[in-house]
Amino acid sequence: MPHARASHLSRRGLLAVGGAIGVGAALTACGNTAAKSEEKAAGKTGPWSFKDDRGKTVKAKTTPKNIVAFTGTAAALHDFGVEVKGVFGPTKTADGKADVQAGDLDVNKVKILGNAYDKFNVEAYVALQPDVLVTAMWEKDKLWYVPEASTKKILDVGAPTVALWAAETTVPKAIQRHADLAESLGADVRTKKVTEAKTRFEKAAERLRQAAKANPKVKVMIGSASPDLFYVSLAKMSADTLYFQELGVKFVEPKVDAAGFFESLSWENVDKYPADIIMMDNRTAVLQPADIKDKPTWTRLPAVKAGQVIPRTTEPIYSYDKCAPILEDLAEAIEKAKKVA
Secondary structure: OOOOOOOOOHHHHHHHHOOOOOOOOOOOOOOOOHHHHHHHHHOOOOEEEOOOOOEEEEEEEEOOOOEEHHHHHHHHHHHHOOOOEEOOOOOOOOOOOOHHHHOOOOOOOEEEEEEEOOOOOOOHHHOOOOOEEEEEEEEOOOOOOOOHHHHHHHHHOOOOOEEOOOOOEEEEOOOOOOHHHHHHHHOOOOOHHHHHHHHHHHHHHHHHHHHHHHHOOOEEHHHHHHOEEEEOOOOOOOOHHHHHHOOOOEEEEOOOOOOOEEEEHHHOOOOOOOOOEEEEOOOOOOOOOHHOOHHHHHHOOOOHOOOOEEOOOOHHHHHHHHHHHHHHHHHHHHHOOOOOO
């Protein structure tokens, strides 16, 4: 799961592991409606500050316009009405299409500073004249996908950084924090599109709660595959699966390693934990079910034989629009699941 501590894990371990107020001043009685509309269209102006999930209050003389963000964070901001100039992280697949983590971003319009872990073009970052850098946080005070070797150079550019929890939180909290940031940057987070997506999200959450309640014996395993190892993750260590757990979903509980996130199994021991549904890491950097169909121990698993393997959005895009379908898909899988393990 992505919440792995990047500073302490190998690339293999990293791949295995893997939160509204209107803007502008009120119009005076004599009115300056045109000016107000113009300000709203351009975004919030004037002094800006935002308290991020490190507890740091980030400040700027004016509201940031040149925003650089981790791809998934940029996708969430996009859903709330904030566009970024540059991104870093999985953005395009090998065939030039949008990566699953890019959401609805126009990947041909944003400047891609790095398309993979440990890749970040500092010179291109400087050229964007960034006002702020925004990313996720899987470990306290660690900037996700900002290479440790380049961190000092990136910080020396002078743009403040904002970090939002992707671990030690839950999906609703993570979505709210992304909405808070978007609002601070001038977005209207109460548009019809956003409110309708929120309603769908809430309905999906209730559906999942009811599915779990109606099928209490169905157990779910969180998996991620590499050529040599199969990783079973602990639900409570990630915002998505912790939230599913709070809604009543029953998960396999592996004997995790020292980092506390997952257990590494050899393919010979992939049947260590019985499971009725397997949620498989959907990120492009890890093996997908189609890639491991030649592994006999995998194909013999009861959930695999029953066709009860579903994708897991390991690094969710924290907007209501993108998280509602995740809840709906898991609810449907549990509603239809047969007890096979």
